[in-house]
Amino acid sequence: MRRVRCPRCGRIHEIPPNHPDGRFFLPCGEDHDLVIWVDGGMIREVDVAESVFARVGFELVPDKVALAPSWIDMERVRALLAGRVRPTSEDIDILMLLEELGVVRRKSSAR
Amino acid sequence: MYGLHVAGIFRREVTAVSLSESGLTSSEVATADRELRAFVSYWAYAALSDSGMLREVEGNLRRRLRRSSGNPDLLDAVIETLIDARVLTQYDDMLIFESPPEKPTITLGWLQRALLAIKEEFSKLPEILRRGSASRPALIALLALYDNPIARLEASLSIHGFGLEKMSGTILVPWSGMGILAAELREKTKLKVVTAAPANLARIVRLVLRTMRIYEGASLSVVNASLEEAGLEALRSGEVGEGADAGLLANALQWARDPRLVIRSTIAGLKSKAPLFILQTIRSPRTHPATIVGSVLGASVPPTRDELEEMLSETGLSWRYVGATRDCVAIVATMGGM
Numbered sequence A: 001m002r003r004v005r006c007p008r009c010g011r012i013h014e015i016p017p018n019h020p021d022g023r024f025f026l027p028c029g030e031d032h033d034l035v036i037w038v039d040g041g042m043i044r045e046v047d048v049a050e051s052v053f054a055r056v057g058f059e060l061v062p063d064k065v066a067l068a069p070s071w072i073d074m075e076r077v078r079a080l081l082a083g084r085v086r087p088t089s090e091d092i093d094i095l096m097l098l099e100e101l102g103v104v105r106r107k108s109s110a111r
Numbered sequence B: 001m002y003g004l005h006v007a008g009i010f011r012r013e014v015t016a017v018s019l020s021e022s023g024l025t026s027s028e029v030a031t032a033d034r035e036l037r038a039f040v041s042y043w044a045y046a047a048l049s050d051s052g053m054l055r056e057v058e059g060n061l062r063r064r065l066r067r068s069s070g071n072p073d074l075l076d077a078v079i080e081t082l083i084d085a086r087v088l089t090q091y092d093d094m095l096i097f098e099s100p101p102e103k104p105t106i107t108l109g110w111l112q113r114a115l116l117a118i119k120e121e122f123s124k125l126p127e128i129l130r131r132g133s134a135s136r137p138a139l140i141a142l143l144a145l146y147d148n149p150i151a152r153l154e155a156s157l158s159i160h161g162f163g164l165e166k167m168s169g170t171i172l173v174p175w176s177g178m179g180i181l182a183a184e185l186r187e188k189t190k191l192k193v194v195t196a197a198p199a200n201l202a203r204i205v206r207l208v209l210r211t212m213r214i215y216e217g218a219s220l221s222v223v224n225a226s227l228e229e230a231g232l233e234a235l236r237s238g239e240v241g242e243g244a245d246a247g248l249l250a251n252a253l254q255w256a257r258d259p260r261l262v263i264r265s266t267i268a269g270l271k272s273k274a275p276l277f278i279l280q281t282i283r284s285p286r287t288h289p290a291t292i293v294g295s296v297l298g299a300s301v302p303p304t305r306d307e308l309e310e311m312l313s314e315t316g317l318s319w320r321y322v323g324a325t326r327d328c329v330a331i332v333a334t335m336g337g338m
Helices: A062-067 A074-081 A089-101 B012-021 B026-051 B053-057 B062-068 B072-084 B109-131 B139-146 B149-161 B180-188 B199-211 B230-236 B259-268 B285-296 B305-314
Strands: A002-005 A012-015 A022-027 A032-039 A042-050 A058-060 A104-106 B088-091 B094-097 B170-173 B192-197 B220-224 B246-250 B276-281 B317-324 B328-335
Touching: A002 A042, A012 A032, A022 A089, A058 A062, A058 A074, A062 B109, A062 B139, A074 A089, A089 A104, A089 B139, A089 B199, B012 B149, B026 B053, B026 B072, B026 B109, B026 B149, B026 B285, B053 B094, B053 B109, B062 B072, B062 B094, B072 B088, B072 B109, B072 B285, B109 B139, B109 B285, B139 B199, B149 B180, B149 B246, B149 B276, B170 B180, B170 B230, B180 B192, B180 B199, B180 B220, B180 B246, B192 B199, B192 B230, B199 B220, B220 B230, B230 B259, B246 B259, B259 B276, B259 B305, B259 B328, B305 B317, B305 B328
Parallel strands: B170 B192, B170 B246, B192 B220, B246 B276
Antiparallel strands: A002 A012, A022 A032, A032 A042, A058 A104, B088 B094, B276 B328, B317 B328
């Protein structure tokens, strides 16, 4: 495991050694996430970004829920949207996919 | 849904393993085929009726309709499906309306879910028949076409039928059905999978794979390229080194603007004499409903067996059948002798 310290709040996060290259989100505090750049297996950059969840809320589109991809745990998605669990970077990917598919939408766009 | 027509193409043991892996039984595949046929007849009829196109068809000559259609092969598939469902009859060349089809009952939960996502796309059918194309399909419908046991059956049959589970090296897969085929190959083989998707779909394919916890790296890469460019782009980007050890086109050709170019480009992305495995549903009365579903989601009508053979010969490939039915063929092709 490699360790990353949040430049804003000092929390320490562990990154698995086999994490794929690229940029990914890591939820940190209530109001911020980390944007981590892994390249060639090394952590190149750690930035702080305003939390997606703090800035925009998501909600399920009721008539599309039944069409969500079969491998996605919709109970966890419901818990995420209700704020009962903290999102991981995998959860952010899931929400991005569900938004692309129209299964979730940003609350502001529903009005 | 083309997977409905591939089950009998390989040896009995391969079919049994593939059915088991995809959680299906032979009778369930037969039920799905029957229910899909009823669904397509009904919604094709509804789309033509709602758009006023049914009035143009009724009492008209089929050859005249073909001449004015932007997609005459699809028009044939629709007319033959409606004749089969006794919505239309044909007297000489004239089409006569008989009666509306009954509303379909779908008993299989997974089929119901997939068709629910696809149903809305049927409203595009008249536009495709008239102009030859329509607006881009909804992503959720395109994913539903592959996120179901039939698409997984097609993937399993490709893997076990061609013996990919015993191979090593790199496989080039120019069309992975929204990533589902790539995911199955990663799970069931030791091969490095290099797949491709056009720029507008590649981001979604990557998201699909990441949400399945399958990450790009040493054993998987997704190249931004159309089907026609996939082989050359995989080579140019270095993802297949000096060429992949095998290529797989599993019901891919109908998603291309130019299937000949797909075959040429895929071969170009392979090592010399590396096998190109082709599992392809062909145009036949039984495959028309799957063709209509594919067409409303942006696919073309699949080739006939003769057309496919001609394509392979034109590209200078040596090839042989591993299996063939009236509705599907399995082929191994190579450049320069078998």
